[in-house]
Amino acid sequence: MGPKASSPPPPPRVYDRPWRSINWSEDGQNLLTTVTDFQPGNAEVNPLRILLHGPVGAGKSSFFNSVNNALQGRISTRALANSSLNSDKTFTLECKIYKVKNDRAGSFFPFTFTDIAGMDKQIGIKTEDIIQLLKGHISDGYIFNPLKPITEEDTKYKKNPILKDRIHCLVAVLPADTVSLIDEEMIRQMKEVREKARDLGIPQVIIMTKVDEACPLVKDNLEKIYTSKKIKQKMEECSIKLGVPVNCIYPVKNYHEENTTDTTVDILILDALKNILNFANDYVEDQVDS
Numbered sequence: 001m002g003p004k005a006s007s008p009p010p011p012p013r014v015y016d017r018p019w020r021s022i023n024w025s026e027d028g029q030n031l032l033t034t035v036t037d038f039q040p041g042n043a044e045v046n047p048l049r050i051l052l053h054g055p056v057g058a059g060k061s062s063f064f065n066s067v068n069n070a071l072q073g074r075i076s077t078r079a080l081a082n083s084s085l086n087s088d089k090t091f092t093l094e095c096k097i098y099k100v101k102n103d104r105a106g107s108f109f110p111f112t113f114t115d116i117a118g119m120d121k122q123i124g125i126k127t128e129d130i131i132q133l134l135k136g137h138i139s140d141g142y143i144f145n146p147l148k149p150i151t152e153e154d155t156k157y158k159k160n161p162i163l164k165d166r167i168h169c170l171v172a173v174l175p176a177d178t179v180s181l182i183d184e185e186m187i188r189q190m191k192e193v194r195e196k197a198r199d200l201g202i203p204q205v206i207i208m209t210k211v212d213e214a215c216p217l218v219k220d221n222l223e224k225i226y227t228s229k230k231i232k233q234k235m236e237e238c239s240i241k242l243g244v245p246v247n248c249i250y251p252v253k254n255y256h257e258e259n260t261t262d263t264t265v266d267i268l269i270l271d272a273l274k275n276i277l278n279f280a281n282d283y284v285e286d287q288v289d290s
């Protein structure tokens with residue numbers, strides 16, 4: 001028997017050098033300090049308001065929980081993450097605002113997350129409702145009714161919102177593993193919200209979740225995230241879908257089944273949070289200047 005014809009080696013799945021630099025051994029503490037010490041530049045706009053939007057199951061609640069875990073240094077479950085994977089129902093249509101407790105200071109961190117139910121053709125929040133939220137018309141506890149348009153008579157409707165009532169950063173949450181499968185109508189709605197935010201000057205970022213599900217190398221070792229070709233490719237896909245530049249996309253792995261916190265997971269979460277806070281703060285300062 002002669003030698004077997006060898007098939008060409010598979011193309012490498014990693015880049016030689018990471019496309020974003022991170023120091024996995026040192027950045028954790030620095031990031032924690034930066035975020036913990038963060039104070040909005042404008043005392044009248046405290047807390048900064050961050051809106052999470054995206055399809056049901058994208059990992060919005062898990063992202064908030066992950067921020068909470070990274071800042072508390074322990075696992076806690078604040079927002080109810082949906083544990084059923086093929087769930088096609090939203091948990092709630094209530095506009096819920098989440099704060100993170102700052103144990104050291106005995107108070108709350110100067111930002112909030114608004115976690116709304118995913119937009120869904122039948123039962124979710126409509127694009128127009130989200131735009132009202134961006135502009136600051138909707139207070140905490142507002143119950144969205146998909147069958148009934150928002151009315152100015154509702155006690156939770158703010159007729160004349162000011163800068164502090166608005167959303168200061170819009171965060172689109174997309175899952176890396178199934179981004180290709182998200183239905184076109186959902187993407188169209190998300191784009192519409194994003195474009196509206198852009199017209200209002202509100203900064204926008206994408207949190208790309210479930211990097212562990214998208215790339216086995218990353219699942220095995222999260223520190224490989226910025227050298228994985230698969231992850232880069234998924235980020236480009238997210239960028240094209242929503243029209244958000246790649247440098248405003250933060251890939252993360254959320255805490256979802258862990259019992260303890262992990263420095264690498266924390267670093268990615270805190271880095272994303274730090275950037276979101278800086279964008280939100282810049283927006284507020286620009287609005288005051290103009």
Ligand SMILES: Nc1nc2c(ncn2[C@@H]2O[C@H](COP(=O)(O)OP(=O)(O)O)[C@@H](O)[C@H]2O)c(=O)[nH]1
Pocket residue numbers: 054055056057058059060061062063080081082083084085118173209210211212213252253254255256257
């Ligand atoms: N493997 C993995 N699963 C995740 C991640 N983020 C969220 N999940 C899971 O995805 C499901 C939906 O997450 P959830 O936060 O409820 O999504 P939401 O509907 O956008 O709030 C849950 O089962 C989570 O445990 C992640 O980064 N990696």
Ligand SMILES: [Mg+2]
Pocket residue numbers: 060061062080081082091115
């Ligand atoms: Mg949720």
